[in-house]
Amino acid sequence: MTDKVFDNNQVSIAGEVMTDFEFSHDVFGEGFYLLDVSVSRLSNSYDIIPIMVSERLVDVKADLKGKYVEVNGQFRSYNRHEDNKNRLVLSVFAREFKVCIEDLDAARPNYIFLDGFVCKQPIYRKTPLGREIADILLAVNRPYGKSDYIPCICWGRNARFAENFTVGGHIQVWGRIQSREYQKKVSENDYERRVAYEVSVSKLEYLEEY
Template identity: 75%
Template sequence: MMTDKIFENNQVTIAGEVESLFQYSHDVFGEGFYILDVRVNRLSTSNDTIPLMVSERLVDINEDLRGKNIEITGQFRSYNRHEENRNRLMLSVFVRELVVCDEEYVSQKPNYIFLDGYICKQPIYRKTPLGREIADLLLAVNRPYGKSDYIPCICWGRNARYAEKFQIGGHIQIWGRIQSREYQKKLDESEVERRVAYEVSVSKLEYLGDE
């Protein structure tokens, strides 16, 4: 099955506590999709809030799940939202299965992602003021019917040095976790807006060659 093969190249498992009500996003052929925010704890004391895209046909979107623990499987997807004469890349986890868990339940993969895709922008290697090595990648991951998702990924340390050499069109596989990061967007001279970016923090990557 082609679709099964495609779904294998973008796999996500998320487990955490629901932080929001279902918020309407959009319709596709009469099927409503809703955003649900889930807080996922990191190994450190911090956490990530990750937006899930959920179909009204999968769960009762009128139910208040706030404070409940859920585990989902799905895919990390992107779409362009048109804002003030420019497109903004929006990211969320498209949910294929959702389970409400007991309070005692401990997930084996609370924040797991695997992607198989292609470099679509020259990697950017840099060092933080504290000397930490980072490389930013943009990965195009194929979807059925000729579509692709564009996923920002961030590599650290020796993985960053390795990724710096990748060329556009290079085929790679990565394993990691989804993280949220707040930043400030300057709208004009006097106005600054707080926004949240989502990206994949890479723990392992493999270069499969140039296409």
């Protein structure tokens, strides 16, 4: 990923394909498809991460379920309108997509670096067990005047540090993409299972104001 245009948003993941390709949209005749990849954590659990890939990078008619892939790209967002609200949808946009012959032992199976700007006041809190957490919404610029809005979560000393960030502050974060299931109430007695995606921050730096 040497192209300077993409230096501020870098993702590298490796894992097992869990789903078939599902058509998402096309741009000037180029089709884009989604599939889910299971990425292992050191704790022996895993994250299910959605990948957006062009039909020009991989045969989207192939059955890759159970195969292992390496993906390099960017973490991107867009707003999907549903239930009279905008919902932030996140996925890894693949710039490189490699199918591996067998299981792989990647040195960094889930790595992300973001360089962006704080776009709302960070929310600091403590869990019932006293663990410190801070939520940051980071705006990461893209070419042609676009931006991606990436939820990030910090822990411990990083959470206390992030609590004092101001809107417009320029920061860099390193970490991994994680998935988290939750139940959304859709009516008085009904709940819908959903999955949220965010960056779990292992390191961050505060650079400057606008």
